[in-house]
Amino acid sequence: MPLQEIEIPLGIRTPNTDGIVGEAMVLNMGPQHPSTHGVLRIELHTDGEVVFEAIPHLGYLHRCFEKICEGLPYNQIVPYTDRLDYLASMNMNLGYVLAVEKLMNIEVGERVQRLRVVMAELNRIASHLVALGTFGLDIGATTPFLYCFRDREKILDLFEKACGARLLYNYIWIGGLARDVDENWINECIEFLDYFEPKIKEYNDLLSFNKIFIERTANIGVLPPEVAIAYGCTGPTLRASGVKWDLRKDEPYSGYEKYDFNICVGEGEKGTIGDCWDRYWVRVLEMVESVKIVRQALDNIPQEDISAKIPKNFNKMPVGDVYFRTETPRGEIGFYIMSDGTKTPYRIKVRSPAFCNLSVLPVLARDQLIADLVAIVGSIDIVLGEVDR
Amino acid sequence: MSQFNPLEAFNLPIVYWQIIWAGIIVAFVTVFALFAVYLERKISAYAQDRMGPMETGGWQGWAQTIADALKLLLKEDIIPELADRRLFKLAPYIVFAGSLGVMAVIPFGVNLIGTDLNIGLYFILALSSTVVIGILMAGWASNNKWALYGAMRSAAQMVSYEIPIGLSLMLPVLLTGSLSMIDITNAQKSGILADGYFWNWYIFRVPPFTLIAFILYFWASLAETNRTPFDIPEAESELVSGYHTEYTGIRFAMFFLAEYANMFIVAAIASVVFLGGPLAPAPWLNWIPGPIWMLLKSLVLVFIQMWLRWTLPRVRVDQLMHICWKIFLPLALVNFIVIATLVVLWQK
Amino acid sequence: MAEMRTALGMPITHQTKTSKNPIIQWILDVWEGFYTVLVGMGVTWRHFFRKPFTVQYPHEKLNIPKQARQRVHVDIDLCGGCLQCDKICPAGIIKIVTAKPVAGEDLGVRPNGKRRALHIAEFTIDHSKCLYCGLCETVCNDDAIYMIPDFQYTTRSLEQLVVNYSRYSPEERDRVVAAAAAEKAAKQASKPAVPQTKVSDPQPNIPSPSVDSDVFNEKCPGPDGEFK
Numbered sequence: 001m002p003l004q005e006i007e008i009p010l011g012i013r014t015p016n017t018d019g020i021v022g023e024a025m026v027l028n029m030g031p032q033h034p035s036t037h038g039v040l041r042i043e044l045h046t047d048g049e050v051v052f053e054a055i056p057h058l059g060y061l062h063r064c065f066e067k068i069c070e071g072l073p074y075n076q077i078v079p080y081t082d083r084l085d086y087l088a089s090m091n092m093n094l095g096y097v098l099a100v101e102k103l104m105n106i107e108v109g110e111r112v113q114r115l116r117v118v119m120a121e122l123n124r125i126a127s128h129l130v131a132l133g134t135f136g137l138d139i140g141a142t143t144p145f146l147y148c149f150r151d152r153e154k155i156l157d158l159f160e161k162a163c164g165a166r167l168l169y170n171y172i173w174i175g176g177l178a179r180d181v182d183e184n185w186i187n188e189c190i191e192f193l194d195y196f197e198p199k200i201k202e203y204n205d206l207l208s209f210n211k212i213f214i215e216r217t218a219n220i221g222v223l224p225p226e227v228a229i230a231y232g233c234t235g236p237t238l239r240a241s242g243v244k245w246d247l248r249k250d251e252p253y254s255g256y257e258k259y260d261f262n263i264c265v266g267e268g269e270k271g272t273i274g275d276c277w278d279r280y281w282v283r284v285l286e287m288v289e290s291v292k293i294v295r296q297a298l299d300n301i302p303q304e305d306i307s308a309k310i311p312k313n314f315n316k317m318p319v320g321d322v323y324f325r326t327e328t329p330r331g332e333i334g335f336y337i338m339s340d341g342t343k344t345p346y347r348i349k350v351r352s353p354a355f356c357n358l359s360v361l362p363v364l365a366r367d368q369l370i371a372d373l374v375a376i377v378g379s380i381d382i383v384l385g386e387v388d389r
Numbered sequence: 390m391s392q393f394n395p396l397e398a399f400n401l402p403i404v405y406w407q408i409i410w411a412g413i414i415v416a417f418v419t420v421f422a423l424f425a426v427y428l429e430r431k432i433s434a435y436a437q438d439r440m441g442p443m444e445t446g447g448w449q450g451w452a453q454t455i456a457d458a459l460k461l462l463l464k465e466d467i468i469p470e471l472a473d474r475r476l477f478k479l480a481p482y483i484v485f486a487g488s489l490g491v492m493a494v495i496p497f498g499v500n501l502i503g504t505d506l507n508i509g510l511y512f513i514l515a516l517s518s519t520v521v522i523g524i525l526m527a528g529w530a531s532n533n534k535w536a537l538y539g540a541m542r543s544a545a546q547m548v549s550y551e552i553p554i555g556l557s558l559m560l561p562v563l564l565t566g567s568l569s570m571i572d573i574t575n576a577q578k579s580g581i582l583a584d585g586y587f588w589n590w591y592i593f594r595v596p597p598f599t600l601i602a603f604i605l606y607f608w609a610s611l612a613e614t615n616r617t618p619f620d621i622p623e624a625e626s627e628l629v630s631g632y633h634t635e636y637t638g639i640r641f642a643m644f645f646l647a648e649y650a651n652m653f654i655v656a657a658i659a660s661v662v663f664l665g666g667p668l669a670p671a672p673w674l675n676w677i678p679g680p681i682w683m684l685l686k687s688l689v690l691v692f693i694q695m696w697l698r699w700t701l702p703r704v705r706v707d708q709l710m711h712i713c714w715k716i717f718l719p720l721a722l723v724n725f726i727v728i729a730t731l732v733v734l735w736q737k
Numbered sequence: 738m739a740e741m742r743t744a745l746g747m748p749i750t751h752q753t754k755t756s757k758n759p760i761i762q763w764i765l766d767v768w769e770g771f772y773t774v775l776v777g778m779g780v781t782w783r784h785f786f787r788k789p790f791t792v793q794y795p796h797e798k799l800n801i802p803k804q805a806r807q808r809v810h811v812d813i814d815l816c817g818g819c820l821q822c823d824k825i826c827p828a829g830i831i832k833i834v835t836a837k838p839v840a841g842e843d844l845g846v847r848p849n850g851k852r853r854a855l856h857i858a859e860f861t862i863d864h865s866k867c868l869y870c871g872l873c874e875t876v877c878n879d880d881a882i883y884m885i886p887d888f889q890y891t892t893r894s895l896e897q898l899v900v901n902y903s904r905y906s907p908e909e910r911d912r913v914v915a916a917a918a919a920e921k922a923a924k925q926a927s928k929p930a931v932p933q934t935k936v937s938d939p940q941p942n943i944p945s946p947s948v949d950s951d952v953f954n955e956k957c958p959g960p961d962g963e964f965k
Contacts, residue, residue: 027535033629035627049538049706072827075825076825077827082870136702140617140703141703142699143781143784146437150790163806164884165806165869168870170870179804205776205777206700206780207702210702210774212618212701212703212773213702215705215708370538371621371627371705371706374627434789440791440793699781700777716763
């Protein structure tokens with residue numbers, strides 16, 4: 001559908017109503033504002049409390065990821081992918097590594113695949129917990145934030161035991177994994193899942209079904225599916241609009257086709273399909289699905305050498321280019337890698353989900369109140385490390 | 390003990406007594422604010438599986454707020470270059486004075502009161518409305534857009550919530566037939582069944598109407614004191630810090646003090662008007678002095694205020710108005726009319 | 738999906754109760770607001786009596802697993818000077834200067850039984866730029882460079898984070914490098930001639946360590962070690 005057709009009808013474009021000539025107030029929200037999730041700067045043109053134009057300004061966290069990669073051998077890029085989306089580093093590692101493996105035609109074993117899925121899904125839970133908590137914080141509820149971080153801490157402990165790092169893992173390597181996990185770790189992981197599942201009800205009691213929270217988020221920032229698709233939104237932001245699109249199901253990678261899980265879509269239970277509450281609720285449901293996937297992946301996990309397929313060097317790379325996309329907690333990350341046969345890539349381009357999701361903000365923010373804008377920014381769950389790269 | 394009358398006991402002229410009482414009140418409010426900040430930190434910490442301040446002063450970090458207060462006093466006093474200096478400096482005092490003045494008519498014992506005005510409750514409502522002027526001044530003078538937003542929101546909110554507060558407080562006034570705080574307190578001593586028991590308090594007097602009035606007053610007072618879920622004037626995730634964004638050091642401390650003083654004041658009003666104030670819940674508990682009951686009841690209400698703050702999200706500015714005009718006001722009006730009718734019928 | 742939602746505490750229907758009558762709907766809304774507030778207060782009330790999740794950090798510490806990657810450490814006695822870690826480091830923070838021993842000089846045996854073939858004249862790591870990726874650890878053939886769970890190495894300046902792990906002082910480094918260069922030059926100059934004519938006096942190869950920062954001493958404090 002062409003963009004012109006889905007242009008949202010605009011209400012107040014200028015604060016000139018009823019013959020009273022007003023003046024737009026330009027508000028600078030960020031980069032030091034408490035609820036811009038990092039260093040996003042939003043230029044707000046407001047009429048009283050109503051925002052009639054919101055322009056995001058990016059680049060405060062630009063670290064030249066793509067350029068740095070051109071000078072590094074393939075295996076040394078993995079630690080840098082950690083820094084893209086620092087709340088879901090495992091998923092970033094996985095996306096890049098799968099792209100390189102596609103380039104090099106490496107098939108990894110069953111255990112490696114399963115452990116990768118376990119790590120990616122655990123990290124998805126951790127990332128969604130941050131999204132939930134900070135969204136609650138944006139709405140004004142402080143306590144769910146702390147509860148979410150408490151449970152995320154347990155996941156980080158698991159990661160620390162598995163790979164030694166809490167945030168920037170460098171765990172999933174080209175052709176394998178950095179370290180293997182032992183039986184003890186698997187038991188601890190299952191223990192965590194048993195602990196975590198009842199906790200979701202606690203978040204729901206405290207936040208999800210609270211009337212004030214529902215009033216604040218339902219029917220706010222409604223993202224119609226056509227707009228979401230036109231702007232390239234992916235992940236929970238797209239699924240909340242009712243579009244059943246999940247790469248784990250639609251283009252399975254790393255053995256996702258073997259697991260039984262649902263794609264969670266927004267159903268407009270508290271308001272309209274695609275509102276802030278739906279985006280929040282899809283994340284809650286996805287955490288439940290992730291728990292299911294982790295349980296299945298850990299069930300009867302085979303024993304094998306996890307480092308058998310790790311290439312010794314990258315001197316003889318196939319020439320050509322490759323694009324691979326995976327589903328991260330924020331949506332679809334795509335790594336486009338051009339190889340000229342040397343050990344460093346010729347060019348790497350990252351299609352980052354948070355960047356595309358953020359691009360829809362000006363549409364969503366039109367004619368909303370400032371308080372709603374905060375809710376919208378929180379509900380699309382951006383990580384500036386990935387937006388700016 | 391609750392019959393203790395300082396005027397008779399010390400044989401003081403009333404002016405001296407009032408000056409002494411003013412000093413006691415200022416000291417009390419300051420100490421209470423320090424204590425309440427500490428309490429708030431501890432409550433939020435335990436609600437969130439944390440520990441709160443643990444280091445400063447040794448046991449449970451009891452000296453943390455004292456250290457913070459000292460830090461605030463020693464901080465550089467920054468006035469933005471383009472601020473309206475006179476208003477900027479004046480605003481905290483108006484807010485603080487407006488909050489503190491209310492304390493004059495709050496009885497801590499049956500005779501322990503700054504001044505027993507015959508228009509006590511009206512005085513409270515009138516004086517607490519002046520706080521909004523100070524907040525508007527602060528927001529405007531800061532020359533900061535976020536502060537201005539906070540001030541505008543605050544003005545709208547406080548003016549609107551005066552109405553349900555006023556209507557709810559009118560119920561005990563109707564039942565007593567007096568605006569004096571002492572009269573309202575004494576009227577709760579006797580009534581239905583045996584005298585001196587808690588069921589004579591106005592909250593239980595005409596169920597369920599007075600109970601609803603109490604709940605309405607309590608919720609509306611949260612808006613009056615800018616507390617969650619109605620803390621939109623200083624909503625930190627939207628407006629950075631609201632009307633006191635640009636304030637530092639001692640002026641910020643004044644706002645802070647006023648906020649916590651306000652918390653106590655609305656709780657104290659609620660406990661005097663609805664919960665019998667300094668009255669003991671049963672005659673055999675009369676040996677505990679009135680001020681302690683008064684403090685206890687107020688502290689329980691302050692605790693609930695904090696408990697709510699660390700549980701609930703924040704409402705939006707239009708929803709705040711919606712709650713005020715479409716939920717609280719009709720309920721308060723219905724309550725008021727029913728009680729007024731009952732009072733008229735009963736008097737006939 | 739339905740069972741899952743009930744398990745999550747969510748009513749299956751659109752709303753708990755709806756009514757066509759606006760007044761009844763108003764009452765239901767008010768009641769729902771009041772009720773959900775009470776439910777939320779119940780959750781926080783239960784938490785008042787739970788054991789805190791946090792710990793008082795400097796007094797009590799969590800157990801950090803042995804494999805935690807908090808700092809790079811170099812066991813310089815084991816290092817063979819193969820430069821693999823220097824090559825793999827994505828941030829390029831490792832600087833190693835090696836020098837061949839001059840003829841007749843025996844550097845002894847490393848603790849792992851291998852012969853020491855090179856002077857490790859300098860082994861500098863700039864900890865302030867470390868990515869904590871642990872790649873250096875995986876490429877080292879001698880287990881000389883590895884990550885340890887020591888996270889308490891704050892210093893007052895960035896310069897103090899540049900640590901030379903070598904046992905050679907700067908003067909000795911210059912000397913061994915110069916000696917090696919001189920011998921190489923001499924070798925090239927007298928290529929046809931019989932090599933190894935120049936004999937340099939043997940030096941004791943274990944000088945005092947040049948690591949001056951207290952934090953980076955050889956002994957790792959470990960997870961339950963005290964902060965120095």
